[in-house]
Amino acid sequence: xxxxxxxxxxxxxxxxxxxxxxxxxxxxxxxxxxxxxxxxxxxxxxxxxxxxxxxxxxxxxxxxxxxxxxxxxxxxxxxxxxxxxxxxxxxxxxxxxxxxxxxxxxxxxxxxxxxxxxxxxxxxxxxxxxxxxxxxxxxxxxxxxxxxxxxxxxxxxxxxxxxxxxxxxxxxxxxxxxxxxxxxxxxxxxxxxxxxxxxxxxxxxxxxxxxxxxxxxxxxxxxxxxxxxxxxxxxxxxxxxxxxxxxxxxxxxxxxxxxxxxxxxxxxxxxxxxxxxxxxxxxxxxxxxxxxxxxxxxxxxxxxxxxxxxxxxxxxxxxxxxxxxxxxxxxxxxxxxxxxxxxxxxxxxxxxxxxxxxxxxxxxxxxxxxxxxxxxxxxxxxxxxxxxxxxxxx
Ligand SMILES: *Cc1c(COP(=O)(O)O)cnc(C)c1O
Numbered sequence: 001x002x003x004x005x006x007x008x009x010x011x012x013x014x015x016x017x018x019x020x021x022x023x024x025x026x027x028x029x030x031x032x033x034x035x036x037x038x039x040x041x042x043x044x045x046x047x048x049x050x051x052x053x054x055x056x057x058x059x060x061x062x063x064x065x066x067x068x069x070x071x072x073x074x075x076x077x078x079x080x081x082x083x084x085x086x087x088x089x090x091x092x093x094x095x096x097x098x099x100x101x102x103x104x105x106x107x108x109x110x111x112x113x114x115x116x117x118x119x120x121x122x123x124x125x126x127x128x129x130x131x132x133x134x135x136x137x138x139x140x141x142x143x144x145x146x147x148x149x150x151x152x153x154x155x156x157x158x159x160x161x162x163x164x165x166x167x168x169x170x171x172x173x174x175x176x177x178x179x180x181x182x183x184x185x186x187x188x189x190x191x192x193x194x195x196x197x198x199x200x201x202x203x204x205x206x207x208x209x210x211x212x213x214x215x216x217x218x219x220x221x222x223x224x225x226x227x228x229x230x231x232x233x234x235x236x237x238x239x240x241x242x243x244x245x246x247x248x249x250x251x252x253x254x255x256x257x258x259x260x261x262x263x264x265x266x267x268x269x270x271x272x273x274x275x276x277x278x279x280x281x282x283x284x285x286x287x288x289x290x291x292x293x294x295x296x297x298x299x300x301x302x303x304x305x306x307x308x309x310x311x312x313x314x315x316x317x318x319x320x321x322x323x324x325x326x327x328x329x330x331x332x333x334x335x336x337x338x339x340x341x342x343x344x345x346x347x348x349x350x351x352x353x354x355x356x357x358x359x360x361x362x363x364x365x366x367x368x369x370x371x372x373x374x375x376x377x378x379x380x381x382x383x384x385x386x387x388x389x390x391x392x393x394x
Pocket of ligand 1: 144
Protein backbone atom coordinates (compact mmCIF):
# COMPACT_ATOMS: atom_id res chain seq x y z
CA UNK A 1 0.00 0.00 0.00
CA UNK A 2 1.28 3.40 -0.93
CA UNK A 3 0.60 6.17 1.56
CA UNK A 4 -2.10 8.78 1.03
CA UNK A 5 -0.98 11.66 -1.19
CA UNK A 6 0.59 14.27 1.04
CA UNK A 7 3.09 16.48 -0.82
CA UNK A 8 5.25 18.88 1.23
CA UNK A 9 4.06 22.49 1.49
CA UNK A 10 5.61 24.68 -1.14
CA UNK A 11 5.49 28.24 -2.37
CA UNK A 12 6.03 28.10 -6.13
CA UNK A 13 7.98 31.18 -7.16
CA UNK A 14 9.88 29.80 -10.11
CA UNK A 15 9.07 30.25 -13.80
CA UNK A 16 5.97 28.04 -13.48
CA UNK A 17 3.97 26.25 -12.40
CA UNK A 18 2.99 28.94 -9.93
CA UNK A 19 0.66 28.60 -6.97
CA UNK A 20 -3.00 28.03 -7.74
CA UNK A 21 -5.62 30.36 -6.24
CA UNK A 22 -7.71 28.58 -3.56
CA UNK A 23 -10.90 29.47 -5.43
CA UNK A 24 -9.52 27.75 -8.53
CA UNK A 25 -8.67 24.66 -6.48
CA UNK A 26 -12.22 24.64 -5.12
CA UNK A 27 -13.69 24.96 -8.62
CA UNK A 28 -11.70 21.86 -9.55
CA UNK A 29 -13.56 19.73 -7.00
CA UNK A 30 -16.91 20.51 -8.67
CA UNK A 31 -18.64 17.38 -10.07
CA UNK A 32 -18.20 16.75 -13.78
CA UNK A 33 -20.66 17.55 -16.53
CA UNK A 34 -20.65 15.69 -19.82
CA UNK A 35 -18.66 17.49 -22.52
CA UNK A 36 -21.83 17.93 -24.64
CA UNK A 37 -24.20 18.75 -21.75
CA UNK A 38 -26.02 22.03 -22.53
CA UNK A 39 -24.99 23.29 -19.08
CA UNK A 40 -21.34 22.67 -19.98
CA UNK A 41 -21.77 24.41 -23.35
CA UNK A 42 -22.91 27.51 -21.44
CA UNK A 43 -19.77 27.33 -19.28
CA UNK A 44 -17.65 27.01 -22.44
CA UNK A 45 -19.23 30.14 -23.92
CA UNK A 46 -18.60 32.05 -20.70
CA UNK A 47 -14.99 30.86 -20.65
CA UNK A 48 -14.46 32.15 -24.20
CA UNK A 49 -16.00 35.52 -23.31
CA UNK A 50 -13.77 35.86 -20.24
CA UNK A 51 -10.74 34.77 -22.23
CA UNK A 52 -11.37 37.52 -24.81
CA UNK A 53 -11.57 40.09 -22.05
CA UNK A 54 -8.29 39.01 -20.42
CA UNK A 55 -6.49 38.61 -23.78
CA UNK A 56 -7.87 42.09 -24.70
CA UNK A 57 -9.35 41.00 -28.00
CA UNK A 58 -12.58 40.58 -29.93
CA UNK A 59 -11.17 37.72 -32.00
CA UNK A 60 -13.90 35.14 -32.47
CA UNK A 61 -11.42 32.27 -32.35
CA UNK A 62 -10.17 32.60 -28.77
CA UNK A 63 -10.23 29.15 -27.19
CA UNK A 64 -8.31 26.97 -24.74
CA UNK A 65 -6.50 24.07 -26.38
CA UNK A 66 -6.05 20.86 -24.36
CA UNK A 67 -2.45 20.63 -23.20
CA UNK A 68 0.16 22.90 -21.62
CA UNK A 69 1.65 26.09 -23.10
CA UNK A 70 3.75 24.06 -25.52
CA UNK A 71 0.56 22.65 -27.05
CA UNK A 72 -0.43 26.27 -27.71
CA UNK A 73 2.88 26.88 -29.47
CA UNK A 74 2.43 23.75 -31.54
CA UNK A 75 -1.21 24.64 -32.34
CA UNK A 76 -0.26 27.99 -33.87
CA UNK A 77 2.60 26.60 -35.95
CA UNK A 78 0.97 23.39 -37.21
CA UNK A 79 -2.14 25.28 -38.28
CA UNK A 80 -0.52 28.31 -39.92
CA UNK A 81 2.53 26.68 -41.48
CA UNK A 82 2.63 24.34 -44.48
CA UNK A 83 5.72 22.52 -45.79
CA UNK A 84 7.85 24.90 -47.85
CA UNK A 85 6.67 28.09 -46.09
CA UNK A 86 9.23 30.59 -44.83
CA UNK A 87 8.86 31.85 -41.27
CA UNK A 88 10.91 34.39 -39.33
CA UNK A 89 11.51 33.74 -35.61
CA UNK A 90 13.06 36.06 -33.03
CA UNK A 91 15.46 34.08 -30.84
CA UNK A 92 16.66 35.70 -27.61
CA UNK A 93 16.06 32.86 -25.20
CA UNK A 94 15.00 29.24 -24.84
CA UNK A 95 11.43 29.67 -26.04
CA UNK A 96 12.58 31.32 -29.28
CA UNK A 97 14.73 28.26 -29.98
CA UNK A 98 11.69 26.06 -29.28
CA UNK A 99 9.63 27.94 -31.87
CA UNK A 100 12.40 27.37 -34.42
CA UNK A 101 12.33 23.63 -33.68
CA UNK A 102 8.54 23.42 -33.90
CA UNK A 103 8.41 25.43 -37.17
CA UNK A 104 11.12 23.23 -38.72
CA UNK A 105 9.13 20.13 -37.82
CA UNK A 106 6.23 21.66 -39.79
CA UNK A 107 8.49 21.68 -42.85
CA UNK A 108 9.14 25.43 -42.77
CA UNK A 109 12.31 27.18 -43.82
CA UNK A 110 13.14 29.11 -40.66
CA UNK A 111 14.98 32.41 -40.66
CA UNK A 112 16.21 33.17 -37.12
CA UNK A 113 16.70 36.75 -36.00
CA UNK A 114 18.88 36.45 -32.93
CA UNK A 115 19.83 38.64 -29.99
CA UNK A 116 21.82 37.87 -26.84
CA UNK A 117 19.90 36.11 -24.08
CA UNK A 118 18.78 38.98 -21.84
CA UNK A 119 18.36 41.46 -24.72
CA UNK A 120 15.32 42.25 -26.88
CA UNK A 121 14.89 41.59 -30.61
CA UNK A 122 15.53 44.79 -32.61
CA UNK A 123 12.68 45.84 -34.92
CA UNK A 124 15.28 46.82 -37.57
CA UNK A 125 16.61 43.24 -37.60
CA UNK A 126 13.09 41.92 -38.22
CA UNK A 127 12.64 44.44 -41.05
CA UNK A 128 15.92 43.37 -42.65
CA UNK A 129 14.85 39.70 -42.51
CA UNK A 130 11.51 40.58 -44.12
CA UNK A 131 13.27 42.50 -46.91
CA UNK A 132 15.51 39.50 -47.58
CA UNK A 133 12.58 37.05 -47.36
CA UNK A 134 9.51 38.93 -48.65
CA UNK A 135 7.58 35.64 -48.98
CA UNK A 136 7.73 35.04 -45.19
CA UNK A 137 4.32 33.86 -44.05
CA UNK A 138 4.71 34.87 -40.43
CA UNK A 139 7.00 36.53 -37.94
CA UNK A 140 7.06 35.14 -34.39
CA UNK A 141 8.53 36.58 -31.20
CA UNK A 142 8.29 35.77 -27.49
CA UNK A 143 6.52 38.57 -25.60
CA UNK A 144 7.60 37.50 -22.11
CA UNK A 145 10.79 35.40 -22.40
CA UNK A 146 10.60 33.32 -19.23
CA UNK A 147 14.12 31.95 -19.70
CA UNK A 148 15.63 35.46 -19.33
CA UNK A 149 13.03 37.84 -17.88
CA UNK A 150 12.88 40.08 -20.96
CA UNK A 151 9.72 41.90 -22.06
CA UNK A 152 9.77 42.26 -25.85
CA UNK A 153 8.19 45.53 -27.09
CA UNK A 154 5.69 44.61 -29.83
CA UNK A 155 4.28 47.82 -31.35
CA UNK A 156 7.05 48.61 -33.86
CA UNK A 157 7.56 45.00 -34.91
CA UNK A 158 3.82 44.65 -35.52
CA UNK A 159 3.82 47.70 -37.81
CA UNK A 160 6.77 46.35 -39.78
CA UNK A 161 5.27 42.85 -40.10
CA UNK A 162 1.96 44.18 -41.40
CA UNK A 163 3.66 46.61 -43.79
CA UNK A 164 5.26 43.49 -45.31
CA UNK A 165 1.90 41.64 -45.42
CA UNK A 166 3.01 38.92 -43.07
CA UNK A 167 1.27 37.51 -39.98
CA UNK A 168 2.41 38.49 -36.49
CA UNK A 169 2.62 35.62 -33.96
CA UNK A 170 3.43 36.05 -30.25
CA UNK A 171 4.29 33.61 -27.47
CA UNK A 172 2.26 34.99 -24.57
CA UNK A 173 2.56 32.04 -22.19
CA UNK A 174 3.95 34.17 -19.35
CA UNK A 175 2.21 37.40 -20.43
CA UNK A 176 -1.46 36.48 -20.20
CA UNK A 177 -2.91 37.81 -16.95
CA UNK A 178 0.44 39.37 -15.96
CA UNK A 179 1.11 42.23 -18.37
CA UNK A 180 -1.10 43.78 -21.08
CA UNK A 181 -1.31 41.58 -24.18
CA UNK A 182 -3.33 44.14 -26.23
CA UNK A 183 -4.04 41.64 -29.02
CA UNK A 184 -6.35 43.96 -30.98
CA UNK A 185 -4.55 47.25 -30.35
CA UNK A 186 -1.22 45.72 -31.41
CA UNK A 187 -2.78 43.76 -34.31
CA UNK A 188 -1.43 40.40 -33.20
CA UNK A 189 -2.64 37.70 -35.60
CA UNK A 190 -2.01 34.69 -33.42
CA UNK A 191 -0.99 34.21 -29.81
CA UNK A 192 -0.83 31.30 -27.40
CA UNK A 193 -0.56 31.01 -23.65
CA UNK A 194 -0.82 28.57 -20.75
CA UNK A 195 -2.81 28.29 -17.53
CA UNK A 196 0.14 27.63 -15.20
CA UNK A 197 1.94 31.00 -15.25
CA UNK A 198 0.02 34.21 -14.44
CA UNK A 199 -3.49 32.72 -14.48
CA UNK A 200 -3.14 31.07 -11.02
CA UNK A 201 -4.38 27.75 -12.41
CA UNK A 202 -2.59 24.42 -12.86
CA UNK A 203 -0.83 23.41 -16.08
CA UNK A 204 -3.24 21.79 -18.54
CA UNK A 205 -4.78 24.29 -20.97
CA UNK A 206 -3.28 26.50 -23.67
CA UNK A 207 -5.50 29.48 -24.55
CA UNK A 208 -4.96 30.62 -28.15
CA UNK A 209 -6.38 33.55 -30.11
CA UNK A 210 -6.38 34.08 -33.89
CA UNK A 211 -7.33 37.05 -36.09
CA UNK A 212 -9.67 36.77 -39.10
CA UNK A 213 -6.60 36.95 -41.37
CA UNK A 214 -4.97 34.05 -39.56
CA UNK A 215 -8.20 32.04 -39.71
CA UNK A 216 -8.34 32.74 -43.48
CA UNK A 217 -4.81 31.43 -43.90
CA UNK A 218 -5.89 28.19 -42.20
CA UNK A 219 -9.04 27.99 -44.34
CA UNK A 220 -6.96 28.32 -47.52
CA UNK A 221 -4.40 25.63 -46.70
CA UNK A 222 -3.45 23.32 -49.52
CA UNK A 223 -2.49 20.46 -47.21
CA UNK A 224 -4.15 18.94 -44.15
CA UNK A 225 -2.88 20.09 -40.75
CA UNK A 226 -0.30 17.45 -39.83
CA UNK A 227 -1.61 17.09 -36.27
CA UNK A 228 -5.08 15.60 -35.94
CA UNK A 229 -5.35 16.48 -32.24
CA UNK A 230 -4.44 20.17 -32.68
CA UNK A 231 -6.32 20.80 -35.95
CA UNK A 232 -8.05 24.12 -35.21
CA UNK A 233 -10.73 23.78 -37.86
CA UNK A 234 -12.04 20.66 -36.12
CA UNK A 235 -11.54 22.06 -32.59
CA UNK A 236 -13.38 25.22 -33.61
CA UNK A 237 -16.41 23.15 -34.51
CA UNK A 238 -16.60 21.95 -30.94
CA UNK A 239 -16.17 25.49 -29.54
CA UNK A 240 -18.74 26.99 -32.00
CA UNK A 241 -22.51 26.47 -32.37
CA UNK A 242 -21.93 23.14 -34.07
CA UNK A 243 -20.51 21.46 -30.91
CA UNK A 244 -19.47 18.33 -32.70
CA UNK A 245 -17.36 15.84 -30.77
CA UNK A 246 -13.64 15.94 -31.48
CA UNK A 247 -11.97 14.88 -28.23
CA UNK A 248 -13.36 14.89 -24.69
CA UNK A 249 -12.75 18.35 -23.24
CA UNK A 250 -10.74 18.32 -19.97
CA UNK A 251 -13.83 19.45 -18.04
CA UNK A 252 -12.11 20.08 -14.70
CA UNK A 253 -9.42 22.23 -16.30
CA UNK A 254 -12.07 24.31 -18.02
CA UNK A 255 -13.73 24.85 -14.62
CA UNK A 256 -10.31 25.95 -13.35
CA UNK A 257 -9.68 28.33 -16.24
CA UNK A 258 -13.14 29.85 -15.97
CA UNK A 259 -12.64 30.53 -12.26
CA UNK A 260 -9.15 31.96 -12.77
CA UNK A 261 -10.44 34.33 -15.47
CA UNK A 262 -13.38 35.28 -13.29
CA UNK A 263 -10.92 36.22 -10.51
CA UNK A 264 -8.99 38.46 -12.91
CA UNK A 265 -12.03 40.23 -14.32
CA UNK A 266 -13.50 40.61 -10.83
CA UNK A 267 -10.34 42.39 -9.63
CA UNK A 268 -10.17 44.27 -12.93
CA UNK A 269 -7.78 43.42 -15.77
CA UNK A 270 -5.89 46.72 -15.43
CA UNK A 271 -5.71 46.37 -11.65
CA UNK A 272 -4.19 42.92 -12.05
CA UNK A 273 -1.51 44.32 -14.37
CA UNK A 274 -0.82 47.12 -11.86
CA UNK A 275 -0.49 44.58 -9.06
CA UNK A 276 2.12 42.61 -11.01
CA UNK A 277 3.98 45.83 -11.78
CA UNK A 278 3.93 47.11 -8.20
CA UNK A 279 5.21 43.82 -6.79
CA UNK A 280 7.76 43.29 -9.55
CA UNK A 281 9.25 46.76 -9.08
CA UNK A 282 9.42 46.24 -5.31
CA UNK A 283 11.25 42.93 -5.80
CA UNK A 284 13.71 44.54 -8.24
CA UNK A 285 14.46 47.37 -5.80
CA UNK A 286 14.76 44.93 -2.92
CA UNK A 287 17.20 42.61 -4.71
CA UNK A 288 19.36 45.51 -5.86
CA UNK A 289 19.39 47.07 -2.38
CA UNK A 290 20.58 43.70 -1.04
CA UNK A 291 23.56 44.06 -3.36
CA UNK A 292 22.46 41.65 -6.10
CA UNK A 293 22.57 42.30 -9.83
CA UNK A 294 19.65 41.76 -12.23
CA UNK A 295 20.23 40.30 -15.70
CA UNK A 296 17.92 42.53 -17.74
CA UNK A 297 18.04 46.32 -18.29
CA UNK A 298 15.41 48.16 -16.28
CA UNK A 299 13.46 49.24 -19.37
CA UNK A 300 12.83 45.67 -20.59
CA UNK A 301 12.40 43.82 -17.28
CA UNK A 302 9.35 41.70 -16.75
CA UNK A 303 7.53 42.22 -13.46
CA UNK A 304 6.24 38.64 -13.23
CA UNK A 305 9.63 36.95 -13.81
CA UNK A 306 12.95 38.35 -12.60
CA UNK A 307 16.41 36.96 -13.43
CA UNK A 308 18.97 37.56 -10.68
CA UNK A 309 22.68 37.02 -11.43
CA UNK A 310 24.21 34.39 -9.14
CA UNK A 311 27.12 35.99 -7.28
CA UNK A 312 30.62 34.69 -8.01
CA UNK A 313 31.54 31.52 -6.10
CA UNK A 314 28.01 30.71 -4.90
CA UNK A 315 26.73 27.13 -5.14
CA UNK A 316 23.56 27.43 -7.24
CA UNK A 317 22.13 24.01 -6.39
CA UNK A 318 22.82 24.32 -2.65
CA UNK A 319 21.05 27.69 -2.44
CA UNK A 320 17.95 26.34 -4.16
CA UNK A 321 18.04 23.27 -1.93
CA UNK A 322 18.26 25.47 1.19
CA UNK A 323 15.31 27.56 0.01
CA UNK A 324 13.27 24.40 -0.49
CA UNK A 325 14.32 22.74 2.79
CA UNK A 326 14.23 25.79 5.08
CA UNK A 327 11.41 27.83 3.55
CA UNK A 328 9.49 25.42 1.30
CA UNK A 329 10.26 27.97 -1.39
CA UNK A 330 10.87 27.06 -5.03
CA UNK A 331 12.65 29.43 -7.39
CA UNK A 332 14.01 28.55 -10.82
CA UNK A 333 17.56 27.96 -12.00
CA UNK A 334 18.92 29.21 -15.31
CA UNK A 335 18.20 27.45 -18.61
CA UNK A 336 20.45 26.86 -21.60
CA UNK A 337 23.30 29.33 -21.73
CA UNK A 338 22.16 30.91 -18.45
CA UNK A 339 22.39 27.62 -16.53
CA UNK A 340 24.31 28.24 -13.30
CA UNK A 341 24.39 31.99 -14.02
CA UNK A 342 20.95 33.21 -12.90
CA UNK A 343 18.03 32.42 -10.66
CA UNK A 344 14.54 33.07 -11.93
CA UNK A 345 11.96 34.40 -9.49
CA UNK A 346 8.31 34.41 -10.46
CA UNK A 347 5.66 36.71 -8.99
CA UNK A 348 2.82 35.32 -11.04
CA UNK A 349 -0.92 35.66 -10.55
CA UNK A 350 -1.86 34.70 -6.99
CA UNK A 351 1.79 35.10 -5.93
CA UNK A 352 2.11 38.71 -7.09
CA UNK A 353 1.69 40.11 -3.59
CA UNK A 354 3.85 41.80 -0.93
CA UNK A 355 4.03 38.69 1.33
CA UNK A 356 5.81 36.79 -1.37
CA UNK A 357 8.21 39.65 -2.13
CA UNK A 358 9.23 39.78 1.54
CA UNK A 359 9.46 35.98 1.74
CA UNK A 360 11.81 35.61 -1.21
CA UNK A 361 14.06 38.50 -0.12
CA UNK A 362 14.38 37.05 3.39
CA UNK A 363 14.85 33.44 2.27
CA UNK A 364 17.35 34.24 -0.47
CA UNK A 365 19.26 36.52 1.89
CA UNK A 366 19.54 33.76 4.47
CA UNK A 367 20.61 31.13 1.91
CA UNK A 368 23.26 33.49 0.52
CA UNK A 369 24.63 34.28 3.97
CA UNK A 370 25.10 30.53 4.52
CA UNK A 371 27.29 30.68 1.42
CA UNK A 372 29.37 33.45 2.97
CA UNK A 373 27.97 36.21 0.76
CA UNK A 374 27.53 39.51 2.57
CA UNK A 375 24.01 40.58 1.59
CA UNK A 376 22.01 43.24 3.39
CA UNK A 377 18.56 41.73 3.87
CA UNK A 378 17.27 44.61 5.97
CA UNK A 379 18.16 47.08 3.21
CA UNK A 380 16.39 44.84 0.71
CA UNK A 381 13.19 44.66 2.74
CA UNK A 382 13.25 48.39 3.35
CA UNK A 383 13.76 49.20 -0.33
CA UNK A 384 10.86 46.91 -1.27
CA UNK A 385 8.70 48.52 1.38
CA UNK A 386 9.54 51.99 0.08
CA UNK A 387 8.72 50.88 -3.48
CA UNK A 388 5.27 49.76 -2.28
CA UNK A 389 4.62 53.30 -1.06
CA UNK A 390 5.15 54.71 -4.57
CA UNK A 391 2.14 55.11 -6.84
CA UNK A 392 2.34 52.89 -9.95
CA UNK A 393 3.28 55.00 -12.98
CA UNK A 394 1.27 54.23 -16.11
C1 LIG B 1 6.33 27.98 -19.86
C2 LIG B 1 6.49 28.52 -21.23
C3 LIG B 1 6.21 27.77 -22.38
C4 LIG B 1 5.83 26.31 -22.33
O1 LIG B 1 4.73 26.08 -21.56
P1 LIG B 1 4.50 24.61 -20.89
O2 LIG B 1 3.29 24.87 -20.05
O3 LIG B 1 5.72 24.31 -20.10
O4 LIG B 1 4.25 23.66 -21.97
C5 LIG B 1 6.34 28.39 -23.61
N1 LIG B 1 6.74 29.67 -23.72
C6 LIG B 1 7.03 30.41 -22.64
C7 LIG B 1 7.45 31.83 -22.82
C8 LIG B 1 6.91 29.87 -21.36
O5 LIG B 1 7.22 30.62 -20.30
